[in-house]
Amino acid sequence: MKRPLKNQNIIIGIVCGLLMLTALFAGCTSSPATQPVTPAVSTTAAPATPAPTPLPTPQAVSTTKAPVVIATTSTPAPVYTYSEGNVVAFTAASLKGVSPKLAADFAKMYPGHKVVFNLDGTQALRTQVMNGAYADVFISASNAYTTELTNGGYFVDGTVKPLTSNYVIVILPAKNPANIQSLADLAKPGVKIALGDKSVPVGTATIAAIGNLAKSTYGQNWNTSVMKNIVTYETSEPGVATKVALGEVDAGFVYESTYTASPKGTYTAITIPKVDNYLQTYTIGVMKQSTSKSAASNFENFMLSTIGQQDLKDYGFRPVS
Amino acid sequence: MNPSPVFSEKIQRTITCIGAAVLVASVTLYLAFPVVALFFRTTPELFFSSLSNPDVISALFLSLFTSTISLGVVILVGTPFAYVHCRNDYPGKVIVDTLIDLPLVLPPAVAGLALLVLWGRMGILGQYLSLFGISIAFTTLAVIMAQIFVASPFYLRQAKSLFEQLDPVYEQTARTLGASPLRIFALITLPLTANGLVSGAVMTFGRALGEFGATPMFAGNLPGVTQTMPLAVYVGMEGNFTVGLTISILLVIISFAIMIAVRLLARREASNA
Amino acid sequence: MLDAIIHKKLRDFSLDITIHAGPGEIVVLMGENGAGKSTVLNSISGLVPPDTGSIQLNGSVLFDPGMGVNVPVENRRIGYVFQNSVVFPHFSVRDNIAFGLLAQHKSPVFIKEHVEHWMSATGIEDLADVRAGNLSGGQKQRVALARALATEPALLMLDEPFTALDADNIRLVKELTRTFVTEMQIPCLVVTHRITDSRDIGDRVDVICRGKKEWEGRPDDVPVCACRSEDR
Numbered sequence: 001m002k003r004p005l006k007n008q009n010i011i012i013g014i015v016c017g018l019l020m021l022t023a024l025f026a027g028c029t030s031s032p033a034t035q036p037v038t039p040a041v042s043t044t045a046a047p048a049t050p051a052p053t054p055l056p057t058p059q060a061v062s063t064t065k066a067p068v069v070i071a072t073t074s075t076p077a078p079v080y081t082y083s084e085g086n087v088v089a090f091t092a093a094s095l096k097g098v099s100p101k102l103a104a105d106f107a108k109m110y111p112g113h114k115v116v117f118n119l120d121g122t123q124a125l126r127t128q129v130m131n132g133a134y135a136d137v138f139i140s141a142s143n144a145y146t147t148e149l150t151n152g153g154y155f156v157d158g159t160v161k162p163l164t165s166n167y168v169i170v171i172l173p174a175k176n177p178a179n180i181q182s183l184a185d186l187a188k189p190g191v192k193i194a195l196g197d198k199s200v201p202v203g204t205a206t207i208a209a210i211g212n213l214a215k216s217t218y219g220q221n222w223n224t225s226v227m228k229n230i231v232t233y234e235t236s237e238p239g240v241a242t243k244v245a246l247g248e249v250d251a252g253f254v255y256e257s258t259y260t261a262s263p264k265g266t267y268t269a270i271t272i273p274k275v276d277n278y279l280q281t282y283t284i285g286v287m288k289q290s291t292s293k294s295a296a297s298n299f300e301n302f303m304l305s306t307i308g309q310q311d312l313k314d315y316g317f318r319p320v321s
Numbered sequence: 322m323n324p325s326p327v328f329s330e331k332i333q334r335t336i337t338c339i340g341a342a343v344l345v346a347s348v349t350l351y352l353a354f355p356v357v358a359l360f361f362r363t364t365p366e367l368f369f370s371s372l373s374n375p376d377v378i379s380a381l382f383l384s385l386f387t388s389t390i391s392l393g394v395v396i397l398v399g400t401p402f403a404y405v406h407c408r409n410d411y412p413g414k415v416i417v418d419t420l421i422d423l424p425l426v427l428p429p430a431v432a433g434l435a436l437l438v439l440w441g442r443m444g445i446l447g448q449y450l451s452l453f454g455i456s457i458a459f460t461t462l463a464v465i466m467a468q469i470f471v472a473s474p475f476y477l478r479q480a481k482s483l484f485e486q487l488d489p490v491y492e493q494t495a496r497t498l499g500a501s502p503l504r505i506f507a508l509i510t511l512p513l514t515a516n517g518l519v520s521g522a523v524m525t526f527g528r529a530l531g532e533f534g535a536t537p538m539f540a541g542n543l544p545g546v547t548q549t550m551p552l553a554v555y556v557g558m559e560g561n562f563t564v565g566l567t568i569s570i571l572l573v574i575i576s577f578a579i580m581i582a583v584r585l586l587a588r589r590e591a592s593n594a
Numbered sequence: 595m596l597d598a599i600i601h602k603k604l605r606d607f608s609l610d611i612t613i614h615a616g617p618g619e620i621v622v623l624m625g626e627n628g629a630g631k632s633t634v635l636n637s638i639s640g641l642v643p644p645d646t647g648s649i650q651l652n653g654s655v656l657f658d659p660g661m662g663v664n665v666p667v668e669n670r671r672i673g674y675v676f677q678n679s680v681v682f683p684h685f686s687v688r689d690n691i692a693f694g695l696l697a698q699h700k701s702p703v704f705i706k707e708h709v710e711h712w713m714s715a716t717g718i719e720d721l722a723d724v725r726a727g728n729l730s731g732g733q734k735q736r737v738a739l740a741r742a743l744a745t746e747p748a749l750l751m752l753d754e755p756f757t758a759l760d761a762d763n764i765r766l767v768k769e770l771t772r773t774f775v776t777e778m779q780i781p782c783l784v785v786t787h788r789i790t791d792s793r794d795i796g797d798r799v800d801v802i803c804r805g806k807k808e809w810e811g812r813p814d815d816v817p818v819c820a821c822r823s824e825d826r
Contacts, residue, residue, distance in 0.1 A: 127558065177442075192459065197542065197556055231459035232541025235556060243541070247443035248458050490680045493641055496667040497674040498694035498745060508693075512684045 086292060087115040087299040088134060090125040092141035092201070092282060094166060094237050097261030098315035105311060106302045113295055121236045123199045129154060129287075136296040139163060139284045139303075142201035146283045153288065160285035163303055164317040166255040167277045168202065168209045171244050171267040178250035183270060184218060186251060187225035194243045194252040197233040202240070205278040206253040212276035241267075255280065260316025281320065356573055363566050371567040379545040380553035380568060387461060387549065388529040391468035395476045395525055400518065403480035404506055421481070425474045429534025432470055436539040440466070463540035464547050468529035475528050479521030483514040520586045527579040531572065596749055596781045599647040600637050609633055609644075609805040615749075615781035615798075620772070622796035622813065623785045630805045631785040632677070635751045638783070639674050640667035651748050668697075673742030673750045678758060679734040681741070683727030687718055690726050690737050694745035712740040716770055732763030739767065743774055750775060750782040756791055768795045789816060 087106075091099065099117045106115050118125065122141045126149060129135055138155070140146040150160060172180055178191050186193060196203030214223035234240045237254055244252040245266055259269050284303055286296045302308045309319060371377060406417065424432060438444055441458045442451040450457065457463050491513060495505045511518075533551035540547040542556065550568050557565025598613040609630045615621040623631045636642040638649055640656065643664060649657040651672070656665045682690050691712055695705045713719045716736040721729065726737055735755060742750060752771065756764045772795060775782045784795060792799045793813045801809040801816065809817065 194541070199556060230543070232537075232543055232547070233556075235537065235542060239537075246437065246441065248437060248441045490676050490678075491682065493667075494674070494676055494680045494682075495693070495697075496641070497639055497670075497672060498697055498741070499668050499671075500693070500697040501668065504697060509682060 085113045085295050087113065087136045087295050088118065089115050089137040089139060089299065090118045090120075090129060090133075090135040091139040092122045092125070093119050094141060094202070094255045094257055095119065095139065095312075096238065097257070098311055098317070101311045101315070102303070102308065105307050106299060109302050109305070109307060110295075110298050113298060115299055121199075122201050124236075134289065135287050136290040136292060137284060137299055138287055139282060140201075141166070141280055141282050142204070143281060143283070144204075145201070146285070149285075155285040156288050156290075156293065159297070159300060160283055161300070161304065162320040163282040163284040164309070164312045165282065165320055166257050166280045166317055167274070168205050168253055168272055168280070169256045169259050170251055170270040170272065171241065171254055171259050172251050172270070173244055173247040173249075174265055174268055175247065176250075176268050177247065180251055180270070183213060183272065184222065186229065187218070187222045189225070189229075191229045191251065192231045192249040193226065193229045194232050194234055194240045194249040195230050196237055196240055196253070197235050200234070200236060201280060202237040202253065202255055203233065205280045208278040209253075209272055209276060212278070213272065216276050217273075255316075256318070257312075257316035279318075282317075359566065359569050359573060363563070363570070367563055368567055368570060371563050374561075374564055374567070376544055376548075376553060376557075376561070376564055377567055377571075380548055380550045381571060383461070383464075383545065383548065384530055384550040387464045387468055388526055391465050391472060391529045392476075392522060392526045394465070394469055395473045396518075396522055399473060399477050400480055400511075401506070403477055404484055404510065407481055407484040421474055421477045423474075424471050429471055429532065430538055433467060433535030433538025436463070436467060436470060436535060440539070458539060459541040459543065459547065461540075461546055464536055464549060467535040467539050468532045471532050471535055472525045472528040476518075476521045476525040479524070480514075480518060483517040483521075484510065487514055516586055516589055520583050523579050523583050523586070527576060530575065595653075596638070596649075596651055596783075598634075598638050598649045600634060600644045600649070601646045602633065602637060602642075602644040604630060604633065604805065607805045609637075611802065611805065611807050613638070613783070613800065615783060617779040617781060618776050619797045620775055620782045620784060620795055622792040622799045623783060623802055624787060624789070624792055624799055624816070625802035626787065629802045631802055632753055634802070635674065635753055635783060635785060638749070639672050639751065640665065640670050671745070671748045673745065673747035675735075675738045675742050675750075675752045675755060677754045679731070679738040679755075681726040681729070681734045681737050683725070685726055686723045687713065687726055687729070687737050688722045691741045691744050694741060698745065708744055712744045715774075716740045717766075731758040732760065732766065735759060735763065735767055736770070739770060739774075743778070746778070748780055750780055752782070752784045754785055754787070756786060756788070764791075771795060792816060 095102075095117075096119050099119065103115050103117070107113060118128075118135070120128075122145050125135075125138065126140075126145045129138065129149065130152070138149065140149070146160065149155060170183065170186070172178075178185070178188070180186060180188075180191065185191070195206050198204055198207065210223060210226060214220055231249060232243065234243065237258065240252040241254050241258050241262070243249045244254075245262075251270075259267055284300055286293060286300055290296045313319065406414070427435075437458060440447040440450070440463070442448060442456050444458075447457060457466065487510065491509050492505050495509045500508070530549075531551055532549070533555065536547065536549055537552055542548050542552055544553075548556070550572055554565045554568045554572070557563075557568060595617055596613065596615040598611075600609060600611050600613070602609040606628075607630075611630070611634060613621070613623075613634060623634060625631050633642065637644045637647075638656075643657065646659055647657065648655070648660075651670070655661060655663045656670055657663060681687075682693065685693070688709055691709045692705050695708060700708075710719070713722055716739060718733060718736050718740070721733060721737075726734065729737065735758075739752075750771075755767055755771075759767065768791075771782065771784070784791070786792060793816075796813045799809075799811060799813050799816050800807050
């Protein structure tokens with residue numbers, strides 16, 4: 001006893017259409033949102049940069065060894081369960097290389113404490129937090145996002161402090177296929193350049209640096225040619241490094257720390273003069289939502305301490321002036 | 322007779338009905354609400370005004386253009402391939418069968434990396450291409466290649482299934498009447514499987530349109546060249562939220578249109594069989 | 595004239611059979627389901643080659659592994675009407691009948707002439723432009739018959755041509771078959787499992803049981819229990 005199929009499909013189509021129309025125009029009656037501060041959609045699965053390690057749930061605190069968990073992911077933030085002495089640190093992706101050392105030294109300085117890093121582009125972390133992800137500490141690579149979160153009341157007052165800084169540097173594949181010897185060569189026709197997207201902190205930093213270089217040294221034509229040579233705007237800083245490491249682009253703009261932390265011989269680098277460079281200041285802050293604020297503060301203290309700062313320096317970050 | 326068994330039967334039936342209704346409603350709402358929420362998140366003014374945003378326009382055109390080309394290639398190459406594959410037993414047929422399904426289970430990012438490692442200018446094959454000045458990575462061609470890779474199984478599996486299930490008597494009759502294999506394929510096999518093939522094509526188009534994972538890895542992200550709609554959504558959500566939302570809604574509308582088209586075609590095929 | 599010797603191993607038994615049919619002669623292949631009758635037709639048509647044997651039609655060898663000959667199906671000039679008549683449902687009646695002629699690359703004038711001839715010979719001229727999928731069983735059968743004969747085959751084979759038809763159509767198809775086979779003087783094989791059909795249409799009957807010819811002779815003499823052999 002089948003219903004006539006013709007009617008069934010027409011009804012489905014009409015219902016779907018009406019649903020969409022009513023929803024679209026129901027927005028008319030609600031207060032129009034301009035740039036909503038809290039997006040309803042959370043980040044969807046993104047292209048994974050080289051194999052992200054799966055994120056195990058944090059284990060119970062042990063006093064002897066410090067289990068270290070590192071994750072580089074752009075998937076929606078995993079939910080961390082609260083446990084005393086545990087610190088969940090949402091951290092800009094450029095700290096990926098130094099994070100194991102930081103975790104080890106933190107556990108040494110504060111026995112019984114443990115840090116779990118959620119490493120991702122600052123823009124992705126900001127979106128996650130604004131959608132309700134749990135974090136104790138937020139390390140941001142972008143002043144803009146830090147301000148946004150501060151204005152949104154996400155930080156505990158007085159805990160937002162400058163942490164470290166990073167300059168932009170140009171890296172080339174070790175073999176330097178396009179034979180780039182100087183920043184001027186970046187404008188050569190046919191050179192392939194990878195950059196971070198403007199939504200990624202390193203992207204805005206790079207654009208600023210390029211602008212400065214054009215103004216001071218190389219001129220507008222150089223600027224135009226360099227921008228023409230850009231073949232991809234990567235959605236994360238490690239993404240830029242990967243494209244360079246694979247040799248698929250001739251040059252990429254990343255943070256100095258990425259270059260310093262990389263194994264010898266992976267890249268050749270060209271420095272950008274400090275006067276033209278964009279100094280990215282990282283901030284650290286304790287989250288208001290944190291349920292282990294003392295542990296979070298301890299972590300912040302550690303990061304600002306001589307040991308924490310030395311770790312960062314070892315991996316190519318610069319101390320805050 | 323005893324009235325209570327009849328009464329409790331009625332209660333049972335009512336409970337079953339309610340349970341079924343709740344089941345259907347919850348599944349429907351679970352699937353529909355997130356999509357509907359997209360529409361609620363914006364206003365028609367914002368939506369229509371951001372339609373003129375150059376990023377939106379270029380992503381829309383790029384996506385439609387590349388998906389159409391990808392679909393064309395898959396149909397033109399895939400249809401005869403599926404036919405030859407089905408009608409002949411050749412050594413390694415089982416392996417080819419498995420390979421056809423491979424892109425379905427491979428994570429798209431892995432597919433993208435694989436394509437890059439093969440066709441990139443440092444790639445196993447790509448390095449020879451770059452000797453001739455041909456470079457594929459970071460071009461629109463790379464987008465098309467990525468889309469073809471991930472979307473072709475949808476069409477190939479459908480075509481295979483259709484050709485395998487087509488009653489052999491039609492082709493056999495045609496053979497006894499003296500028709501060449503090409504004539505049989507074009508005049509007998511294709512018309513009799515056309516409806517199903519179109520369904521497969523529509524699904525393939527949808528998959529190519531929504532491809533996101535292989536594309537950024539292999540083709541990169543450059544507005545107007547390689548920034549497809551799904552990629553623009555991702556970038557937009559981090560940066561320009563309105564743009565991301567608008568493109569999401571566009572994708573939903575197109576996906577709905579695709580789904581309804583497939584259903585109508587499937588019904589037509591069933592009634593013709 | 596058809597001379598076929600067929601040996602083929604099937605799932606449950608072996609098909610070992612010799613079939614002979616002269617010009618204008620209708621040979622009825624009778625037997626129970628699964629006896630191998632359809633396999634005989636498929637072997638002769640070339641769709642399912644036998645393991646060994648020889649098939650000759652009007653003197654030319656269609657199949658002979660000893661001589662290394664296996665003429666492809668397309669070239670055997672055999673008209674084969676399958677069970678359930680198998681018209682091309684998406685073509686009109688006209689296009690169905692023209693199909694074989696087109697495949698032979700005949701001229702449009704030739705095709706038009708012949709198609710119209712066969713449509714009127716089988717009484718389906720007024721259905722010429724009807725989509726074949728919409729026809730009744732009897733009409734489809736006539737289309738299939740016309741289509742097979744339009745290519746002027748050297749042999750006509752019908753597999754269970756009467757099963758889906760009503761009495762009137764059965765009679766009609768039998769008349770048409772008899773007329774055409776006699777006119778064109780070609781041999782004809784008809785597979786059926788019903789004795790009444792064999793009496794109406796056959797010049798000779800071969801009874802096949804489990805792959806072997808158990809009995810052959812005139813239709814009137816067909817023993818009722820022809821397949822009474824012990825199960826082996």
